[in-house]
Amino acid sequence: AILASIDAALHSAERPLVGRHVIVTSGPTREPIDPARFLSNRSSGKQGHAIAAAAARAGAQVTLVSGPVEIADPPGVTVRHVETALEMLAAVEAALPADIFIGAAAVADWRIEPAPDKIKKQPGGAPPTLVLRENPDILALVARRESERPALVVGFAAETRDVIANAQEKLARKGCDLIVANDVSAASGVFGGDANEVRLVGADGVESWPRLDKSEVAARLVARLAERLGATAEPVR
């Protein structure tokens, strides 16, 4: 019994998320304009997929809801492939309840009422105007749920300027527990690259990490979340 306790303690130190369910969103969303065209963004999914893999290594049951990416599904993770923000929201809601939600996807803020047929260019005519409709805010909807609100809700803020101020405003407005903020200006090389330089912005302050490989950012983030979660409620499942 003593040996079993020691073993369980060691086990839980290495795999602190055993028994926990973690939902991670990753990649861009793709919003159709017509059957051929779409609006999207440069998110590669590398950071979100690395977080899903790190959470699985930490013992969690992981549901990864991924937009269209060129990278492989991480091992040991349940992957739901989606295209649009509306599909991503539905997949996240279907995956609840969870202990931790990490919204690493670059969800399109707007969608376009898609045309049923390919829009034809009218020779000599004016270009069409695309009227955008606001997409649901998946992070805020998860963070502000009255039922099945995960104990930890983590968002990402991809900024090109005023990184910390924008992240603090986002933290308050969306009602989440932590924002992972990074600079995605073209000069940073973060979009599509293998490294990331992030700041963890919480109600209790800002923690700045050096430039790290995205897999190392993922491992550190999962360790931090496991610490925070350790003091909180029982697993949801």
Add this chain to the structure above:
Amino acid sequence: AILASIDAALHSAERPLVGRHVIVTSGPTREPIDPARFLSNRSSGKQGHAIAAAAARAGAQVTLVSGPVEIADPPGVTVRHVETALEMLAAVEAALPADIFIGAAAVADWRIEPAPDKIKKQPGGAPPTLVLRENPDILALVARRESERPALVVGFAAETRDVIANAQEKLARKGCDLIVANDVSAASGVFGGDANEVRLVGADGVESWPRLDKSEVAARLVARLAERLGATAEPVR
């Protein structure tokens, strides 16, 4: 000398584009909205890349101008990687003169004056309106050149309805020699798929091919173009 002539004849039957320069465009273009977001389309580049590979196998010197695709550069082909329609046009013009131009890329009809910083969603505010500007029509610009107009200019028409009528109108309006028309409605599975069902629309009529692997469409198209070119001018280089 007799054997050399026989060898040359056999050689030219198998490699009918020896000494010819062929420019192929392939893939989508990606038009930036801001540093993160872009407008694009579902073209995989599979058909254009297959045509470039087939032209190289037929002995041509091939320049492939490719938008962002997930597939590998074909062997034996000079590849110019571009992102936007304006970059594609510049790369095509830099590659001229050519005996054949094949515009298989799905060039974005419109671009957006990109914002220098990431567009911020204004909480409670109206979504932004994207005002589109018409992109240059690469196919028409090549087909209507006064100097260095390739002997054969071939366009593609990706249609979701009225495939032949739209292709005939496109042939006349753009001034090209041949349109390869296909149905890219969602039901066709052409976008991203490995098969294609095309019609060759020329001033002299319409030829319909059965559903074929994209590599077979490419080989047949290159053979047809070599036949047409055989009767025309000397190689440009």
